[in-house]
Amino acid sequence: MWNPGRAPKWTDKQIEKTNSVGANYIFGTIRKIKWRQLAFFSWKYFQGALVFSRAKCECGSAQGKNTHQHVLFECPIGDFPWDDVVEFSSNFLESPICLENEYDIWHLSNDAEIPFQVKLAIMCGIRARWFTRWVPPNTPSTRLFQKYLTEVASADLDAANTVHNEEERQQAITKVYKRWHVPELFKLKYTSLILR
Numbered sequence: 001m002w003n004p005g006r007a008p009k010w011t012d013k014q015i016e017k018t019n020s021v022g023a024n025y026i027f028g029t030i031r032k033i034k035w036r037q038l039a040f041f042s043w044k045y046f047q048g049a050l051v052f053s054r055a056k057c058e059c060g061s062a063q064g065k066n067t068h069q070h071v072l073f074e075c076p077i078g079d080f081p082w083d084d085v086v087e088f089s090s091n092f093l094e095s096p097i098c099l100e101n102e103y104d105i106w107h108l109s110n111d112a113e114i115p116f117q118v119k120l121a122i123m124c125g126i127r128a129r130w131f132t133r134w135v136p137p138n139t140p141s142t143r144l145f146q147k148y149l150t151e152v153a154s155a156d157l158d159a160a161n162t163v164h165n166e167e168e169r170q171q172a173i174t175k176v177y178k179r180w181h182v183p184e185l186f187k188l189k190y191t192s193l194i195l196r
Contacts, residue, residue: 025112029109030046030123032116033120034155035148045126045130052066059077061075069101072105072130078129078133078141079142080141081129081142084142085097085099085121085122085125088145089122091184091185092115097114105122109123117180121149124149125141150186150193153176153180153195154191156176159172
């Protein structure tokens with residue numbers, strides 16, 4: 001269990017990334033994710049605990065051992081969701097984000113100025129790339145990315161709907177609609193928010 005009075009123990013990957021980018025906000029962001037599957041997946045990614053073979057990749061590229069950098073950005077098996085992430089993020093930022101390597105993921109996820117929705121989109125992109133790469137029948141990453149964004153936004157709405165006081169519940173729902181740009185980006189269908 002996390003103890004705020006004790007310093008955390010960092011993995012080698014975290015030490016490397018923390019020294020270059022920092023990790024002050026990453027785990028606080030993960031804690032706020034309402035869709036627990038994405039929160040758990042993101043936690044494992046940033047811990048360096050996603051399970052995959054570290055041996056040479058079966059794609060036949062010239063790299064030595066398999067790395068997150070190779071799997072997420074270089075491996076030709078599966079497709080990449082990064083253009084979709086950048087396009088979605090443009091709804092929340094004035095200038096486009098750059099996602100070309102793992103450093104960019106860590107940097108943007110740790111930046112206090114980056115909106116929460118953009119960080120969630122990045123984490124949905126990591127998950128979409130991961131599953132389009134490893135899980136047959138190689139569902140296109142765009143479809144997975146859209147599905148994961150729908151899950152994240154819907155979980156946010158579900159949490160707002162659990163507020164007991166009617167007035168506070170309506171305020172929470174209004175905040176969710178504003179946060180996810182309903183109806184411009186998402187549409188309400190029953191109790192879910194569906195990406196347009």
